[in-house]
Amino acid sequence: MFDIQQELSKLPDKPGVYIMKDKNGSVIYVGKAKVLKNRVRQYFQESAVHSPKVEAMVARIAEFEYIVTDTEFEALILECNLIKDKKPRYNIMLRDDKTYPYIKVTVNEEYPRIYMTRRLEEDGARYFGPYPNVHSIRETINLIRKIFAIRTCKRVLPRDIGKERPCLYYHIKQCLGPCADLVSKEEYQAVVRDVCSFLDGKQETIIEKLEKQMQEAAERLDFEQAAALRDKLAGLRNIAQEQKVFSVSGSDQDVVGFAASKTDTCIQVFFVRSGKLLGRRFFIIEGSGEAELAETASSFLKQFYGTADLIPPEIIMGADVEDRELIEEWLGSRRGRKVRIHVPRRGEKVRMVEMVARNAQIELDRFNEEMRKAEGVREGLKGLAEMLGLDEVPERIEAYDISNTGSSEIVASMVVFEGGMPAKKEYRRFRIRSTDIQNDYVSMQEVLYRRLKHAMKEIAEAGEHVPGAGGSDPGAGEPVAAGMGEPGDAARGPGRKTAASDPGTRDPRPDKKERGKFRRLPDLIMVDGGIGHVNAVIQVMKDLGMDIPVCGMVKDDRHRTRGLAVPGKEMDLAGNLVVLRIVTAIQDEAHRFALDYNRLLRAKRYTGSILDEIEGIGPKRKKALLKHFGSVARMRQAGVDDFQAVEGISRSMAEKLYEFFRSAR
Numbered sequence: 287m288f289d290i291q292q293e294l295s296k297l298p299d300k301p302g303v304y305i306m307k308d309k310n311g312s313v314i315y316v317g318k319a320k321v322l323k324n325r326v327r328q329y330f331q332e333s334a335v336h337s338p339k340v341e342a343m344v345a346r347i348a349e350f351e352y353i354v355t356d357t358e359f360e361a362l363i364l365e366c367n368l369i370k371d372k373k374p375r376y377n378i379m380l381r382d383d384k385t386y387p388y389i390k391v392t393v394n395e396e397y398p399r400i401y402m403t404r405r406l407e408e409d410g411a412r413y414f415g416p417y418p419n420v421h422s423i424r425e426t427i428n429l430i431r432k433i434f435a436i437r438t439c440k441r442v443l444p445r446d447i448g449k450e451r452p453c454l455y456y457h458i459k460q461c462l463g464p465c466a467d468l469v470s471k472e473e474y475q476a477v478v479r480d481v482c483s484f485l486d487g488k489q490e491t492i493i494e495k496l497e498k499q500m501q502e503a504a505e506r507l508d509f510e511q512a513a514a515l516r517d518k519l520a521g522l523r524n525i526a527q528e529q530k531v532f533s534v535s536g537s538d539q540d541v542v543g544f545a546a547s548k549t550d551t552c553i554q555v556f557f558v559r560s561g562k563l564l565g566r567r568f569f570i571i572e573g574s575g576e577a578e579l580a581e582t583a584s585s586f587l588k589q590f591y592g593t594a595d596l597i598p599p600e601i602i603m604g605a606d607v608e609d610r611e612l613i614e615e616w617l618g619s620r621r622g623r624k625v626r627i628h629v630p631r632r633g634e635k636v637r638m639v640e641m642v643a644r645n646a647q648i649e650l651d652r653f654n655e656e657m658r659k660a661e662g663v664r665e666g667l668k669g670l671a672e673m674l675g676l677d678e679v680p681e682r683i684e685a686y687d688i689s690n691t692g693s694s695e696i697v698a699s700m701v702v703f704e705g706g707m708p709a710k711k712e713y714r715r716f717r718i719r720s721t722d723i724q725n726d727y728v729s730m731q732e733v734l735y736r737r738l739k740h741a742m743k744e745i746a747e748a749g750e751h752v753p754g755a756g757g758s759d760p761g762a763g764e765p766v767a768a769g770m771g772e773p774g775d776a777a778r779g780p781g782r783k784t785a786a787s788d789p790g791t792r793d794p795r796p797d798k799k800e801r802g803k804f805r806r807l808p809d810l811i812m813v814d815g816g817i818g819h820v821n822a823v824i825q826v827m828k829d830l831g832m833d834i835p836v837c838g839m840v841k842d843d844r845h846r847t848r849g850l851a852v853p854g855k856e857m858d859l860a861g862n863l864v865v866l867r868i869v870t871a872i873q874d875e876a877h878r879f880a881l882d883y884n885r886l887l888r889a890k891r892y893t894g895s896i897l898d899e900i901e902g903i904g905p906k907r908k909k910a911l912l913k914h915f916g917s918v919a920r921m922r923q924a925g926v927d928d929f930q931a932v933e934g935i936s937r938s939m940a941e942k943l944y945e946f947f948r949s950a951r
Contacts, residue, residue, distance in 0.1 A: 288349035294330060297323040301361045302354040303368060306376075309348040315376040318365035320358045326350065338549070338860035339573040343376040345861055362609070362616055366592045378585040380569045387423045388415035388596075391482055396471060397443040397464045398478045400427060400436050406595035413596070414485040415557070417565045426485075431460040433518045434481050441465050459514075486560045493519060537561065542586070543604040543642030544579060545650040548846050549867050551582050552653065554646035555590070556638075558598075566642075568649045573863050584608035587617075587627070597621040603629045604639035658871065663706035666868035670810075673850065673857055673865060674837055680809035681705060684737075685839070685872045687814040688718070688729045689880035695887040696721070698733040699880035702808075703872055714804075715883045727822040730813055734826045740804040742830065748805070811836040812869075814876055817851045824853070839873040847873050900946055902939055910934050911943075922947045 302322045306315040306329075319325030328334055329344050336344065355361045369377050390403045394410030402423045406413055417423050430436060438461075439453065447467050455461035462469040462477065480492050500515035541556040551571040557564050569590075574582045583605045591597055597617055607613065610627050617625035630636045657663065664679070671679045683703045690696040695717075702712035720732040745751070811834055813819045820838045827834060838851035847870040849858045859866040896918055897908045914932045915921050921929075924947070929940035 290330065290347070290349070293350070294327055297326055297352065298354055299323050300354045301356075301358040302352050303361050303364045305351040305353075305368070305372075306343065306347045306374075307349050307351070308346045311349075313372040313374050314346060315343055315374050316365055316368045316372060318358070318361040320361075322352050322354070326352070336860075337574075337578050338863065338866060339376065339578075342573075342861035342863075358609075358612060359615060362588070362612055366588050366616075369589065370592060378571050378574060378582060378589060380571075380586070380589055387417050387420055388413045389417070389423060389426060389485060390414075391478065391485070393478065393482070395443070397437065397474055399438055399440075400430060400481065401438055402427065404595075412482055412485075414559070415564060415596070417557075430481055430484070431455065434477050434484070435460055435462045436477060436481055437461050437464060439465070444471075488560070493523065537600065538598040539600045539602055540598050541602045541604075541638050541642050542583075543639050543644075543646045544583065545643055545646035546574075546579055546582075547650060547654065548870055549573065549863055550650065550653065551579070552646040552650035553582075553586050554642050554649065556642050556645075566645070568646060570650070570653050580606045580608050584610075584613065587613050591617055591620070597625055599623065600626045600628060602635050602639060603627060604643050605629070654871075657867065658707055662864055663868060666864040667706050669862055669865040670868065673862070674810070674835060674852065676810070676835055678809070680835075682806065682808045683810045683812060683872065684808040685812040685814070685876040686730060686733055687873075687876040687880040688726045688733075689877075689884040690718075690724055690729075695884050696724070696729055697880060697883045697887060698729060699876050699883060700733070700737060701872070701876045701879050703875075706868060708875060712803075712806075713879060715879065717887070726815060727818055730815070730819050731822050731826050734811070734823050735830070737804060738807075738826065738830050738832060741807055742832075744803075744805040808834060810834070812872060812876075813838050814841075814873060815851075816840050817853070817856065820851055820853065839869055841873075846870075900943065902942065907932075907934050907939075 299321055301318075301320050303316065303318050304322060304326050305313055306317075308314050317325070329336075329340070329347070353364065355364060373379060387402050387404055388406065389400065391400050391412045391414070392398045393412050402420065403413075415423075417426070427438065431438065435455075438455075441450075443464055447465060450465065452463040452466040452468065453461065456463040456466070456468070462474055464471075464474050480495070483489075483492055496515050496519050500512050500519065503509075503512040503515060537558075538560065539558045541558060543554045543556075545552045545554075549572070551574045552568055553571065554566060554568040556566045569586070571582060571586075583603060584607050587601070587607065597620060599621075601617075606629055607627055610629075614625055614627050617627075628635065630639060667679045670676075681704060685701050685703070687699050688696070689699070698716040698718060700714040700716070702709045704712070714737070716733050716736065718729045718732055721728045811823060813823055813836065815838050817838060820836055823836050827836070836852075839847060840849045840851050840856060842848040847859065847866060849856050849860075850869065851857075859869060897903050897911065903911070910933050911921065911929075912918075915924065921943070924944070926937075926940045926944045929935050929943045930937055932940075935943070
């Protein structure tokens, strides 16, 4: 039997490659090390802090092997070959590992051709690219045919000249007809040189040349030739305007940008040739978050350029790279010339990587949206149900969060996820009244009491039984904290609010359109916090005679989702990415919605716009009140006589203001 601790003691003080295996003997990870003994031991140290992906991998390691090499450079090459061969589960594996298409111009032939290829050979031909896809290649070749009329056929010239009639492309003016000896070798090769200049991005030089030829043709009254040159010029000008100048240096570069979330990373590559952006690719790396970006960047370079046909002289990176000098040496050996990996800190190249990173963020957002819509969401919900011991997958999840700034504007959010997707019309927000100090437990109890009490009232009005209430009276139960108010005080979700959204305009009976909005009970309640928050909510449900599963969403020291809390234990989500991803989305949305409401109320407090909600207070009286008291905060502490002392405020209006702010207090 393999004894990991015993084998760790045998590890040598040398560079090499280590191979991790699971209980079935399958290779799950391959890595390289400058000192094998130090690197491999790090995985098994109890004090080590690992990313969720590494923790999940370590939990599955049953044995490991290692191969000693003479140098770290040899270890790097061996690591790349083993990853390519074994495709280990926990190594970064790019989804798109096919070779990229290029445009090939056979300048090594007497009558060069142009066509698409995926193979780069040392045959004297010129290669342009890589291009993003085959469609881009075909579009470019079709344009070249129309403008330059270079051949694409497979006829062997000059051997086959005159053996056959010219093909259709000659008759539609998309080939000069060298196969029928209709153009001289010198004229044809001059056109090919223009094609190469065009593909190099030197359109302006070609435009100047064609303009001169058009003028000469017009002067000798060859209007047909002048018109043909005019049409070519129009096509080239359109292309020159559309093609993006990405780098003023005019060199060949690959620019790599990163966008990372807590669970995934998107890597975007822009292919820049002669300063022009020719194409781009992006890759989604699941299970590799922002915490391990330098390692992700290093793994990407090794895998991506390990199979690339063309390596540019400079690779501009938007993140630091582990073993940068070593990888530069390896890339240089593959290219045959020096390769520089540059991580810019200022200047034009920083602008370049920022642009690529913005595109990477767009792709990452799109991926996350697809993940929520796709089967991964259902798998996440299923895994969540299994972890919490639920009988069924929760269809409706309600999540709650508290937001406050000191002792002012303490608010709460209620966000709803149905089928794993946000149901924004179901969102609610609350102003906390049971406490004027920072007390998350009391605040959370108030929110749940008001929400559930309101549901019981609506269900009772419909003559139905409250699920899980055990036959208790829907109106039974007292608040677990004083001053909780009525549940009708909750505000509506985004973009809409009722008169009850602020305590100053309370309506004991919600508008008819608002009735029944709390009637649907959740299958699961999730609260932002640990076991203390969970116990506080459970106490509310006991007082109301209800029984709904509840769990807490626990964050780490960096405010990232870490685990779930239920009575008696806390469950770590590090090894379960699908559950971690959906819990993170729910927790982030609850926090965002609460914070937005907190900011809204603070803005109102500082601008005094809360006065706009009091009937009879127009611009003139509002100005007088603010001038007299200085702030809305002072109005909250004022009495009837204080209000009546303001110019334009009658006794009845002073009483109305006092009642408004007393309710708010």
